[in-house]
Amino acid sequence: MTLCARDIVLNNRLSNVSLSLDPGCITAICGPNGAGKSTLLETLVGLLRPDAGEIRLDGSGLDTLKLRERARRIGYLPQEHEVAWDVPVRNLVELGRMPHGDTSSGPVDAALRALDIEHLSHRRAQSLSGGETARVLLARVLAGEPAWILADEPLAALDLAHQAALMRLLRQAAGEGAGVVIVLHDLVHAMNNADRVVVLDKGSIAFDAPPAEALSHSAIREVWGVDVAWLEHDGKWALATR
Amino acid sequence: MNRGTMVFGVLLCLALPLSLLAGKVWLDPASVPNASLILAELRLPRSLLAIVVGGGLGAAGAAMQGYLRNPLADPGLFGIAPGAALGAVVALWFGYAASPWLLPLFALTGAGGAMALLAAIAGRTGGIALFTLAGLMVASLAGALTALAISMAPNAFAMSEIVLWLNGALTDRSWREVWLATPLVVVGVLLLWRAGQALDALTLGEAVARSLGVNTHALLWVLIAGIGLTVGASVAVAGIIGFVGLIVPHLVRPLTDNRPSQLIVPSALAGALLVLTADSVVRILPMVTELRLGIALSLLGAPFFLWLLLRMRRGLA
Numbered sequence: 001m002t003l004c005a006r007d008i009v010l011n012n013r014l015s016n017v018s019l020s021l022d023p024g025c026i027t028a029i030c031g032p033n034g035a036g037k038s039t040l041l042e043t044l045v046g047l048l049r050p051d052a053g054e055i056r057l058d059g060s061g062l063d064t065l066k067l068r069e070r071a072r073r074i075g076y077l078p079q080e081h082e083v084a085w086d087v088p089v090r091n092l093v094e095l096g097r098m099p100h101g102d103t104s105s106g107p108v109d110a111a112l113r114a115l116d117i118e119h120l121s122h123r124r125a126q127s128l129s130g131g132e133t134a135r136v137l138l139a140r141v142l143a144g145e146p147a148w149i150l151a152d153e154p155l156a157a158l159d160l161a162h163q164a165a166l167m168r169l170l171r172q173a174a175g176e177g178a179g180v181v182i183v184l185h186d187l188v189h190a191m192n193n194a195d196r197v198v199v200l201d202k203g204s205i206a207f208d209a210p211p212a213e214a215l216s217h218s219a220i221r222e223v224w225g226v227d228v229a230w231l232e233h234d235g236k237w238a239l240a241t242r
Numbered sequence: 243m244n245r246g247t248m249v250f251g252v253l254l255c256l257a258l259p260l261s262l263l264a265g266k267v268w269l270d271p272a273s274v275p276n277a278s279l280i281l282a283e284l285r286l287p288r289s290l291l292a293i294v295v296g297g298g299l300g301a302a303g304a305a306m307q308g309y310l311r312n313p314l315a316d317p318g319l320f321g322i323a324p325g326a327a328l329g330a331v332v333a334l335w336f337g338y339a340a341s342p343w344l345l346p347l348f349a350l351t352g353a354g355g356a357m358a359l360l361a362a363i364a365g366r367t368g369g370i371a372l373f374t375l376a377g378l379m380v381a382s383l384a385g386a387l388t389a390l391a392i393s394m395a396p397n398a399f400a401m402s403e404i405v406l407w408l409n410g411a412l413t414d415r416s417w418r419e420v421w422l423a424t425p426l427v428v429v430g431v432l433l434l435w436r437a438g439q440a441l442d443a444l445t446l447g448e449a450v451a452r453s454l455g456v457n458t459h460a461l462l463w464v465l466i467a468g469i470g471l472t473v474g475a476s477v478a479v480a481g482i483i484g485f486v487g488l489i490v491p492h493l494v495r496p497l498t499d500n501r502p503s504q505l506i507v508p509s510a511l512a513g514a515l516l517v518l519t520a521d522s523v524v525r526i527l528p529m530v531t532e533l534r535l536g537i538a539l540s541l542l543g544a545p546f547f548l549w550l551l552l553r554m555r556r557g558l559a
Contacts, residue, residue, distance in 0.1 A: 082450075
């Protein structure tokens with residue numbers, strides 16, 4: 001039950017990236033702008049085909065899986081929150097069931113409840129705020145009940161309370177056995193919430209370790225070129241730049 | 243069945259008998275001699291053809307807007323209608339119009355050529371931007387070749403015939419055109435209807451649609467085939483009838499939940515209603531020569547397009 005990348009090379013954006021992701025934990029992908037974080041995530045989902053190397057899901061090559069089968073196992077949330085038509089929220093969330101060929105109300109209701117958006121279910125998409133839209137689109141991913149949740153900057157449009165709630169939700173999903181892989185710009189969230197941090201720099205993996213090691217001040221200085229200090233309070237970490 | 247399907251279905255059922263009776267002479271079956279013959283051989287095929295043509299154009303417009311995620315998209319963007327028109331113009335240029343089957347067959351060949359060219363340019367990658375640009379290129383090329391054919395027409399009569407035909411009309415059409423267009427349009431609408439769920443997924447962007455299991459490459463081929471059949475067959479039997487595909491989805495959307503899949507069937511019904519009504523109106527207008535249907539719909543469509551742009555500008559302001 002692993003998602004593996006083996007020697008991935010992609011058009012000068014990723015070079016020889018190899019990693020093996022395990023279910024049941026939260027893996028954060030961090031790195032400076034242009035490091036290849038979103039590219040790696042899209043390659044893991046199967047949206048980008050690597051020039052060399054391969055992605056394997058549970059022992060099978062991602063390319064060999066049928067599109068629907070792949071979609072049932074991997075739920076993907078992109079960074080852009082595009083909703084082209086003013087459709088009802090519930091219909092958007094129901095799209096998550098598309099790989100299963102149904103619109104079962106159970107998983108859809110559960111996803112609406114988990115994201116605290118039941119009251120929005122009859123609203124139209126274009127009447128929502130940015131944060132509400134972000135939660136609706138994540139609910140769409142959860143409604144598909146995927147074994148893997150791959151999300152690109154899922155916290156970006158959320159307020160503080162919903163950021164914390166979302167991280168609790170992802171932790172719960174990981175606790176129930178799902179593999180969670182998130183691209184994060186915010187190193188504090190990665191430090192406090194991830195089990196493992198993969199730091200990308202110029203398309204290669206610079207560090208792949210538990211957060212305290214991958215985001216140590218020396219690692220941050222090396223990759224981001226910034227001097228920082230981690231400050232601890234009640235077992236949680238805050239970041240100060242020098 | 244959604245509200246749009248019911249509303250436009252009922253309106254179409256009401257409009258059909260009225261269109262059969264409407265004309266320069268209001269047909270009273272009880273008093274007009276040979277009324278049944280006029281109905282069976284003239285008015286019924288014309289009305290049915292209006293339904294078939296309008297249905298195909300309406301469904302194609304809804305699918306195009308869903309695929310491109312743009313409310314201003316029109317089936318003409320694919321270049322299939324100009325390709326079909328070029329085929330018909332070639333038939334008229336060589337004087338084949340006298341043969342009952344040759345003109346529509348040439349038009350269908352032109353539509354097929356445009357589809358093949360479009361697929362050859364954009365089909366391999368399936369990217370929406372490349373596809374749109376390829377469609378514009380095909381439309382532009384077909385339009386230039388049509389203009390060339392007009393400017394080099396062998397005689398004034400051929401030139402006049404080409405220009406008149408390009409304006410689109412259902413005048414003097416018979417059961418032959420109905421039998422030719424109906425199966426092609428029905429298959430085309432079915433293909434577009436089948437693509438509905440994939441179009442719904444595209445609401446969230448191409449990347450999400452692919453991550454939900456949509457084969458965007460196969461979807462592109464289905465759309466090229468569906469729009470090629472509906473629009474190609476419509477142009478083959480009626481000439482260029484613009485704006486139907488643009489207008490109709492906007493009339494339908496307020497009666498649905500805006501999902502592209504929910505628009506295909508009601509747009510087919512609304513397109514049928516629009517063309518049937520417009521064709522009935524041009525028949526009863528007090529004019530010496532009947533106003534061409536294509537011109538009438540363009541006169542209606544252009545202001546509607548402008549209104550749409552203004553409304554979108556207000557929305558952005």
